[in-house]
Amino acid sequence: MSHLPQQPAAGVSRRTVARAAAAAGLAALFGAAGGTAPARAATRLGPRTLDVSVPSAALGRSAPVRLILPSDFGTRPEKKYPVLYLLHGAHDDYTSWTRETDIEAFTAGRDLIVAMPDAGPTGIPSVWRGGPDYETFQVKEVPALLARDYRASGTRAVAGVSTGGYGAMAHAARHPGAFTAAASYSGILDTTAPGVPAIMDAIVARENLPAASLWGNPVFNLLTWRDFNPRARATGLRGTALYVSQGSGVGGGGDPLPGILESALWPSAQGFARTLALMGIPATTHFYGGGGHDWAHWKPEFTASWPVLARALGVPE
Numbered sequence: 001m002s003h004l005p006q007q008p009a010a011g012v013s014r015r016t017v018a019r020a021a022a023a024a025g026l027a028a029l030f031g032a033a034g035g036t037a038p039a040r041a042a043t044r045l046g047p048r049t050l051d052v053s054v055p056s057a058a059l060g061r062s063a064p065v066r067l068i069l070p071s072d073f074g075t076r077p078e079k080k081y082p083v084l085y086l087l088h089g090a091h092d093d094y095t096s097w098t099r100e101t102d103i104e105a106f107t108a109g110r111d112l113i114v115a116m117p118d119a120g121p122t123g124i125p126s127v128w129r130g131g132p133d134y135e136t137f138q139v140k141e142v143p144a145l146l147a148r149d150y151r152a153s154g155t156r157a158v159a160g161v162s163t164g165g166y167g168a169m170a171h172a173a174r175h176p177g178a179f180t181a182a183a184s185y186s187g188i189l190d191t192t193a194p195g196v197p198a199i200m201d202a203i204v205a206r207e208n209l210p211a212a213s214l215w216g217n218p219v220f221n222l223l224t225w226r227d228f229n230p231r232a233r234a235t236g237l238r239g240t241a242l243y244v245s246q247g248s249g250v251g252g253g254g255d256p257l258p259g260i261l262e263s264a265l266w267p268s269a270q271g272f273a274r275t276l277a278l279m280g281i282p283a284t285t286h287f288y289g290g291g292g293h294d295w296a297h298w299k300p301e302f303t304a305s306w307p308v309l310a311r312a313l314g315v316p317e
Contacts, residue, residue, distance in 0.1 A: 004295075014314050016238040020245070048073070049104060054117075054145055058136035066094050067150065068104055082155035083113045083146055085138070085179075087164030090123040090203045100295040101302065109126050110315045113152055121207045122214075123169035126228050129216050139178060157309045159183035159243075161298045163203065166191070169230035169244075169272075173237050179306050181241035181312030183305045185298040186262060186291075189244070189272035190231040192218065195223070223230045231272045234279060241312045242283035243305040244273055247291020258292030265293070284308055291310035 021206045043051045048069045053062045070081055076251040086103065086152045095105050107114055117138045119125040125134040146152035158179045160168040165187020172182035191200060197218035201211040215224045226232040247261025269287070276283045286304060310317045 008152040058133035063118040066116040080153040085158040086159030089162030094118045123163035157181035173233035176236040183243035185301045190268040191229045193268040243308045245286040258294045261293035
C-alpha cells in the first residue's frame with residue numbers, strides 16, 4: 001500500500017486545503033472533549049490565551065472570561081484539567097492578571113486552566129441587591145462552561161486581589177467544597193469591621209452606583225451584610241487550603257494612597273485570621289510591615305502562595 005500523501009481532489013485549491021487544515025488545528029486547540037467546538041464565541045489572543053463571551057442568566061447579559069489553556073490542551077483531547085480562578089480588583093477588569101503579571105509564562109507547562117472572569121466595574125463579585133449576581137456567574141456559570149467546552153475537571157482553586165480577594169474567600173466560604181484552595185492578597189475579609197462599610201460604599205459610589213445597591217444599608221440590612229461577610233461565614237472554609245496576605249500600609253515615598261488603603265484593611269484581615277485560628281481552621285498567613293494596595297506587592301504574594309494553590313490543584317509547584 002502506498003504511503004505517499006494523496007493529492008487534493010480536482011477543483012480544490014491548495015489554499016482551500018490549507019485553510020481547512022488551519023481550521024482543524026484551531027478546533028483541536030479550542031475544542032471540547034470528543035472533538036466538538038466550543039458552544040460560546042471565543043477570541044484567540046495568543047497560542048494559549050483566549051477571551052470567551054459567556055451568556056449569563058445571572059447577569060442578564062453576556063460577560064467575558066479570559067482563559068489560559070494548558071500547553072498540551074490541543075494534543076491531549078482525552079485529558080481533563082483543574083482550574084485556577086483569578087479575580088480582579090476594584091475599578092479594573094478581567095484583563096488585569098494578564099496585563100499586570102506574567103501568569104501566562106508562569107503557568108506554561110503546568111497542567112491547569114487559568115480562568116479570569118469579569119466581576120463588573122467595582123470588582124465586587126457578589127449578589128447585588130436587586131441587581132447582577134456575579135457570585136452565580138463566577139461560581140456556577142463559568143465552571144459549567146469550562147466543564148462543557150474546555151474539559152475542566154471538578155478541581156478548582158480561587159485567588160484574588162483587593163475586592164477579588166474578598167471574592168475568593170466569600171466564594172469558598174459560601175460554597176463549601178467548591179474550591180480546594182482560596183487565596184487573598186489584600187482582600188476585604190471582614191465587611192462589617194469598623195470603617196470597612198464606608199470603604200465598600202466608596203468603591204460602589206466611585207462607579208456612580210447607589211451605595212445601597214450592593215447589600216443595602218449596613219445597619220438596617222446587617223443580616224445581609226453578615227451573610228456575604230467572609231469572616232462571618234468562616235465555618236464554610238473548613239477543609240479548604242487557605243492563604244491570606246496583608247500589609248500594614250502606612251506612609252512612604254511617592255503616592256501615599258496605596259499605603260493608606262492597605263493600612264485601612266489591616267484590622268479586617270487580622271480579625272479574619274483570628275477567627276480562623278479560634279475555629280481551628282488552618283491558614284497560611286503573611287502579614288508584613290508597610291506595603292501598598294497595588295500589584296507591586298500582590299505579584300510576589302501570588303508567587304508565595306503558589307505552593308498552597310498548586311498542592312490543592314494537584315499540579316507541580
